[in-house]
Amino acid sequence: KAGVTQTPRYLIKTRGQQVTLSCSPISGHRSVSWYQQTPGQGLQFLFEYFSETQRNKGNFPGRFSGRQFSNSRSEMNVSTLELGDSALYLCASSLAGPRGTSYGYTFGSGTRLTVV
Amino acid sequence: TQLLEQSPQFLSIQEGENLTVYCNSSSVFSSLQWYRQEPGEGPVLLVTVVTGGEVKKLKRLTFQFGDARKDSSLHITAAQPGDTGLYLCAGGSYNNNDMRFGAGTRLTVKP
Numbered sequence: 001k002a003g004v005t006q007t008p009r010y011l012i013k014t015r016g017q018q019v020t021l022s023c024s025p026i027s028g029h030r031s032v033s034w035y036q037q038t039p040g041q042g043l044q045f046l047f048e049y050f051s052e053t054q055r056n057k058g059n060f061p062g063r064f065s066g067r068q069f070s071n072s073r074s075e076m077n078v079s080t081l082e083l084g085d086s087a088l089y090l091c092a093s094s095l096a097g098p099r100g101t102s103y104g105y106t107f108g109s110g111t112r113l114t115v116v
Numbered sequence: 117t118q119l120l121e122q123s124p125q126f127l128s129i130q131e132g133e134n135l136t137v138y139c140n141s142s143s144v145f146s147s148l149q150w151y152r153q154e155p156g157e158g159p160v161l162l163v164t165v166v167t168g169g170e171v172k173k174l175k176r177l178t179f180q181f182g183d184a185r186k187d188s189s190l191h192i193t194a195a196q197p198g199d200t201g202l203y204l205c206a207g208g209s210y211n212n213n214d215m216r217f218g219a220g221t222r223l224t225v226k227p
Binding site for chain 1: 216220
């Protein structure tokens with residue numbers, strides 16, 4: 001079966017611009033999570049969507065937002081980009097379960113965002 | 117501050133050696149997962165452990181979940197260059213469905 005697809009793979013943006021990243025999960029996976037990975041902070045949780053609803057949110061400013069469509073595809077948006085937003089943004093899909101159940105993630109290859 | 121502390125941060129060994137990496141927390145987890153990540157790619161799930169004291173083996177890799185569900189270890193026997201990568205542990209919460217990751221152990225196995 002096809003894996004998790006993230007587009008684009010690489011992106012260079014200027015400070016102050018905004019960016020939209022896309023994620024197509026594995027067919028049948030209704031939960032999509034987004035993470036930011038940097039050398040200094042590791043993987044930091046951004047948010048998780050299930051059935052078009054944001055279920056969980058990490059400690060990121062409101063400039064970071066996301067959404068999920070009826071086909072489970074998800075997008076995340078970062079507005080007013082800052083230099084510190086340069087990172088690898090990873091999307092992960094998983095089967096969904098009740099609160100407290102954690103199925104394994106399948107990650108995409110990520111989008112490498114560079115803000116200059 | 118990482119919710120999950122992984123040690124060591126870096127590990128460089130020769131092919132054929134054994135090694136253990138650790139994942140510790142003060143929090144109790146509903147489950148714990150281990151991933152391996154290679155440069156330029158997303159992490160790949162190796163194992164999920166859900167029961168305190170559980171031990172799982174995957175070929176040369178042995179994973180253990182602590183009795184109190186607060187810590188875990190990954191032991192690799194006879195390491196090979198193909199084991200090189202960033203090993204990440206991730207803990208699941210009882211209150212939601214997201215996983216929180218440790219900073220990782222970067223393993224290099226030299227031929």
